[in-house]
Amino acid sequence: KTAMKPPVFTDQNLFNTLSGYASYTVPMVSPVIIQAVLLIAIMMTLGAWLDPACHYSIKKRFLTDSRTYIQLFFGYFIFALAWLLYAEGLDFYAFDYTSMANPGGTVILCVLYCAAIVSLGFVIALLMMSHQYGAQLVVVFSAPALFLSGCAFPAENFGLLASVVRLFIPSTPGIMGLASLSQNGA
Numbered sequence: 704k705t706a707m708k709p710p711v712f713t714d715q716n717l718f719n720t721l722s723g724y725a726s727y728t729v730p731m732v733s734p735v736i737i738q739a740v741l742l743i744a745i746m747m748t749l750g751a752w753l754d755p756a757c758h759y760s761i762k763k764r765f766l767t768d769s770r771t772y773i774q775l776f777f778g779y780f781i782f783a784l785a786w787l788l789y790a791e792g793l794d795f796y797a798f799d800y801t802s803m804a805n806p807g808g809t810v811i812l813c814v815l816y817c818a819a820i821v822s823l824g825f826v827i828a829l830l831m832m833s834h835q836y837g838a839q840l841v842v843v844f845s846a847p848a849l850f851l852s853g854c855a856f857p858a859e860n861f862g863l864l865a866s867v868v869r870l871f872i873p874s875t876p877g878i879m880g881l882a883s884l885s886q887n888g889a
Contacts, residue, residue: 730800730886731854733790734877738820739845741783745824746837749775753832776821783817791885804888812880819873852878 752762764771791809795802803809831837850856851869861869869875883889 729798730791730795730802731852731878731882732849734787734816734881735845735849735852735874737783737787737790737817738848738872738874738877739841740786741779741817741820742824742827742841743838744782745779745821746828746831746841747834749825749828750831750834750837753828754834755832776825779821779824780817783820784813787813787817791881795885802885804886805884808884808889809881812877812884816873816877816880819877823871823873848872848874849878851875854878854882 749765751757752759752765761771765775788810791802791813827837827840851858851861851865851872852875853869858866858869
């Protein structure tokens, strides 16, 4: 039997038609990394300021003054946007990942994605009103966030609870959108 000719094997790269799954993995993971780092930063700083034991004046200003709220939001947002655009642009270009196939769409989605992450971070920080468990929560949730996006594991196989939870995570539409716009030029 070993002398028999093996069957012909063909494959087609469905995610990144230029170089396959290998160069698709990093662009898929980078939005989750940006999300995790930003959520940790928000929960550690804003969570500390919101803690009932905190007596800094920023706590009162954040909760009562919309200008302070917008300034904090904008600061976190610019931090995230700078890193995400760096990753999607210069970094992926330097390391030969397909990216910026649709530059305008990629930039618009990066803006929306970063705003969604900051919004989620603010909601979680306001719900927790503490910084004690924020980092642990985000680190534990980072890998499932990648799988819940539907890129690494088919979303059709999720149960009802996972299908609902994934809708509230910015990386779900972020990863799919960045793959479509930046990688595939949609």
